[in-house]
Amino acid sequence: MTPLPDRYCPTDGVRIPGASLAWCCPSCHGPLDLDFAPTPAPLKSLTGRVNSLWRYAETLPLAAPTVSLGEGRTPLAPLTDEISAKLDYLMPTLSFKDRGAVLLAELALRAEPRRVVADSSGNAGTSVAAYCARGRLPCTVYVPLGTATKKLEQIEAHGARVEVVDGGREAAAAAARRAADAPDTFYASHVYNPYFLHGTKTYVHELWEDLGGRLPDVLVLPVGNGTLLLGAALAIAELYGAGLLDRRPALWAVQAAAVAPLAEAFAQGADDLTGTTAVSPTLAEGIAIPRPPRARQILRAVRDSGGTFLTVTEDQIRHAQLDLASRGLFVESTGVACWAAVREGALAGKSAVVPLCGAGLKSGLARA
Structure with a gap:
């Protein structure tokens, strides 16, 4: 088996051996990156490969998957002459999080821990639970109070133990991190573990292939913890560095106006979060x-791409969900944020792709 690449802290450079169960930098306690710089395969060489995200094997830090559910290769659907939607809710667990969760489960299999823990507002926990079930790995998922009942049912259906934390998303994450410090525990964190980002980057590799070796002018991406945006930035750097792109698209990051710490920091020209x-x-x-742990990386990625931040109101989210449903696409309320941000002309004629990240069946129709 090929040795696992080292991880390292992007803040202070501390290195972590590839096989270690350590989930954060021991010095600053920040998230880790992966010492891995792949060269993607040329477009023509992809013909005839497996029809899942594993067709981009050269770009993935793990090979020979045993827990795959056929994730990836989701379709593109036009919404306007300039904007297409990538239907990433058509995944095995009905969200884009499967892209990263499959790599976390593969990594956990190699570590052979006593248990796997994760934290989530629903979709990431569901994905981790499903792939742990596939790999026969015991799993506990910490979720905040108020998580959608349908998401909890989905997690439990996969055999994972659900721990409901009295508090919000940050309280659930803190509880999972405490559990992760126990011996022989693998923390399947979609935020701290860089393998997740190397899974989400396949979103862009698929776009590049389906668009004939190019990308649109703009990639519009939802940002909370930023895992899809940072994965996209990785893929763009790989493709451009290999001479497989002649230009890099701008990254437009979308946040809800109700919780927009990154948009506020960006507007102030800050390199990190600016306060409460x-x-x-x-x-x-x-x-x-x-308080996204990778805030500095997200802000830098958007600025380096020539992109920007957009925010959407609750009314915009509701209207966007109904609009997509009227077009035959039932998407959960978080997953419509990008369409809400650009559907009324913000792109000014630029070509763009928006991700539809989670199925509407997971949480139902947004109500006023």
Whole structure:
């Protein structure tokens, strides 16, 4: 078996051996990155490969998957002449989080822990639970109070233990981190573990292939913890560095106006979060993250791409969900945020792709 690449702290450079169960930097306690710089395969060489995200094997830090459910290769559907939607809710667990969760489960299998723990507002926990079930790995998922009942049922159906934490998303994450410090425990964190980002980057590799070796002018991406955006940035760097792209798209990050710490920091020209952000209830619960641990990386990725931040109101989210449903696409309220941000002309003629990240069946129709 190929040795696992080292992880390292992007803040202070501390290195962690690839096989270690350590989940954060021992010095600053921040998230880790992966010492892995792949070269993607040329477009023509992809013909005839497996029809899942594993067709991009050269770009993935793990090979020979044993827990795959056929994730990836989701379709594109036009919404306007300039904007297409990538239907990432058509995944095995009905959300884009399967892209990263499959790599976390594969990594956990190699570590052979006594148990796996995760934290989530619903979708990431469901994905981790499903892939742990596939790999026969015992799993506990910490979720905040108020998590959608349908998501809890889905997690439990996969055999995972659900721990409901009295508090919000940050309280659930803190409880999972405490559990992760126990011996022989694998923390399947979609925020701290860089393998998750190397799974989500396949979103862009698929776009690049389906668009014939190019990308649109703009990638519009939802941002809470930023795992899809940071994965997209990784893929763009890989493709551009290999000479497989002649230009890099701008990254437009979307947050709910009710919880928009990154949008506020960006507007102020800051390199990191600027302080305590006002937090209100939002329909976009999956991106309602007041203090994302990878804030500096997210802000830098958006700026380096020539992109920007957009925010959407609760009314915009409701209207966007109904609009997509009227087009035959029933998407959960968090998953419509990007369409809400650009459907009324914000792109000014630029070509763009928006992700539809989670199925509407997971939480139902947003109500006033």
